[in-house]
Amino acid sequence: MQSKLISRAGVTVAMIAMGAAASLAAAPTALAASTGAPTQAPTVLAAANTCPTWTVTGNGVNFRSGAGTKYRAIGQLYRNDYGTKIASSGSWIKLKLDKKSKSGLKAGTTGWVSKSYLDQCVYMNLD
Known part of the structure; x- marks a missing residue:
C-alpha cells in the first residue's frame, strides 16, 4: 500500500514539474512573437530525479x-x-x-x- 502511495504522489509531482518546464521553455518564444523580436530556440529544462x-x-x-x-x-x-x-x-x-x-x-x-x-x-x- 505504501509503495502505491509513493508512486501515485511521484507521478503527480513529475507531471507538475514537466508542465512547468514546458511552460518555461515556451515563454521566450511567446514573448518574442508578441513583441516582434527575433525568436530563439527554447531552453529545455531537465527535472532532477527526486524519487526517494x-x-x-x-x-x-x-x-x-x-x-x-x-x-x-x-x-x-x-x-x-x-x-x-x-x-x-x-x-x-x-x-x-x-x-x-x-x-x-x-x-x-x-x-x-x-x-x-x-x-x-x-x-x-x-x-
Whole structure:
C-alpha cells in the first residue's frame, strides 16, 4: 500500500514539474512573437530525479553500519528489497527499509549500501 502511495504522489509531482518546464521553455518564444523580436530556440529544462526510493539490484548485498567496506555488515539485502534514502556519502546510500527485508531485517532498519547495487526509482509521465 505504501509503495502505491509513493508512486501515485511521484507521478503527480513529475507531471507538475514537466508542465512547468514546458511552460518555461515556451515563454521566450511567446514573448518574442508578441513583441516582434527575433525568436530563439527554447531552453529545455531537465527535472532532477527526486524519487526517494532505492531498490536493491544484487543478491546478498551487505547492509552496513557505515559508508564503506570497513564498517560491519548488520545484515544482507536481496534483489527487490527497497528503502527510502536518508543520506549519501560518496558512492554510498543510507537507506531506511520500507518493509521487512527478504533476509528478515525489520522495516525501519537503517544502514548503508554501495550505490553500485542500487537503482533509484524513476517517475513516469503517464499521458
